Amino acid sequence: MRLARRWIIGSTCLILVGLLHFVYWDLVEVFDIEQSESSAPIELLWWTRHMPWVYDEVRRCGVFECRVTNKRKRLASARAVLFYGTFLETGDFPLPRSLQHSWALLHEESPKNVAYAPFDDFLQHFNFTSTFSRYSDLPLTTQWLPSAHDLISMDYTMSFDFKSSNLNVASPSVVFLNSDCDTMSGREHYMKELMRHINVDSFGSCLHNKDLPASLQKDYMDNLYSPKLLRFLSRYKFMIAIENAVCEDYITEKFWRPLVVGVIPIYFGSPSIRDWQPQKKSAILVKDFPNAAALGRYLMDLSENKTEYDSFRGHKLNRSHPIQNEKLLHNLITYPYHMGVPTPEGSLIQVFECAVCKYATYRGPIRRANARHYNCPLVPIYAPLESKKEPNSLAHWRSAMKVGQCQARILKTFFSSNKPYSEAQFAAELNPRIAEDRC
Known part of the structure; x- marks a missing residue:
């Protein structure tokens, strides 16, 4: 009892x-x-000096409110310091770092332009990240897909018969539109081999063999989804979709744009691309073929087979169930940013600012990023070549990544000492290591 x-x-x-x-x-x-x-709202400070805008304003994010500025004199008042990855400078970080300062990194690009970005020695100093990796705090994996509606819309989709009757395009009707020509993925080397086996219309500056219509030549790089460009591309059966670098979840317009216009992408890039296809079979994957010759033979056969060709376009032609990938559907419903939002509040910068504002307001235990927040292999991966040789450019990129690892280690040392340093001091540490092959 x-x-x-x-x-x-x-x-x-x-x-x-x-x-x-x-x-x-x-x-x-x-x-x-x-x-x-x-x-007074808490303050967020953009540290990046090369961003093309200047402002100091209050950002309202639901129930949260933050003052966002790029005035460096406000550093002592800031709760979080924001960095834009493309414009990072190895000699320009706000040290000494106060205990109140969370560091937040926005970096949607591959390591092609920031070689030290993938390394844990660098990433561990950030408390909040927004990258293409699904493991970052604000993932940008589907940022280049304007909307779910664009995937299923028939606005630009042309029938197989119409594509086949387009006499201005040689069989198997393949388009290549790239002007970034020295890539980590060996894109140009693979395309040189493929173009020996099939006809490819190459309109960009890489392996250029045809000119775009005059109305598209001026600014197609700045208007990736312009209606004129989409209509032009939609007449093709296949579009080359090889990323400039191979990283998990690094997926650009190269993959989404052909899907939007009803063209089959020939894809090489993210090893996890099957996680993001609208249906199980929405793209032709370069890695499924031993070499470009085998891919060329497959494209020739597929371009003459209407039933098999249209089986890759279920997201357009299966009107009752166009998107069968539950992961992609969930991402499209819950994802806080995509480039299709036309309002300033829908811009990547403002979405990132609001995410950091919320984090800085209720940050709780200190969080640290790690290599998964960027999730990129440290040795460049390239498309398989018939020659069985590495692309000529790979030695350059392997060396660049080695230097990037060296840079990350030096940054870790400077960050850990928590004392101001200059670009000259950074170079004085880096250059001897490179010269003596100690990276």
């Missing part, structure tokens, strides 16, 4: 403690929201 009474008393106490716990945190959240409404 006495044990039963103690059990009842103990259980009641646990329930009361639990209730008090939830009430306490509810009160804390209400108090914080009221504080954010009644007191």
Whole structure:
């Protein structure tokens, strides 16, 4: 009887403690929201000096509010410091770093332009990240897909018969549109081999053999989804979709744009691309073929087979169930950013700012990023060549990544010492290591 009474008393106490716990945190959240409404907003400082905009304004993000500025004199007041990856400078970081400063990194590009970005020695100093990796805090994996509607819309989709009757395009009707010609993925080397086996219309500066219509020549690189360009591309059966680098979840317009216009992408890039196809069979994967000759033979056969060709276009032609990939559907529903949002509030910069604003307001235990937040192989991967040789450019990129690893290690040392340093001091550490092959 006495044990039963103690059990009842103990259980009641646990329930009361639990209730008090939830009430306490509810009160804390209400108090914080009221504080954010009644007191000065916390500050976020863009440290990147080369961003083409200058501002100092209050950003409202739902119940959260932050002052966003790029005035460096506000560093002491900032709760978070924001960095734009493409414009990072190895000698320009805000040191000494205060305990109140969270560092947030926005970097949607491959390591082609920031060779030290993939390394844990560098990434571990950031508390919040937004990259193409699904493991970052604000993933940008599907950023280049304007919307789910664009995947299933028939606005630009042409029938197999119409594509086949397009006498201005040689069989098997393949388009290549690239002007970034020295890539980590060996794109140009693979295309040289493929173009020995099939006709490819190459309109960019890489392996150029045809000119775009005059109306598209001026600014097609700045208008990747212009209606004129989409209509022009839609007449082809296949489009080369080889990324400039191979990283998990690094997926650009190269993959999404042909899907939007009803053209089959010939894809090489993200090893996890099957996770993002609208249906199980939406793209032809270069890695499924031993070499370009085998791929060329397959394209010639497929270009004459209407049933098999259209089986790759289920997201357009299966009107009852066009997107069968549950992971992609979930991402499209819950994803906070895609380039199709036309309002300033829908821009990548403002979405990133709001995500950091929320994190900085309720940051809780200190978080640290790691290599998975960028999730890129440290040795460049290239498309398989018939010659069985490495692309000529691979030695350059392998060396660049080795230097990047060296840069990351030196940055870690400077960050850990937490003292200001200059670009000249950084170079004084880096150059001897490169000269003596100590990277």
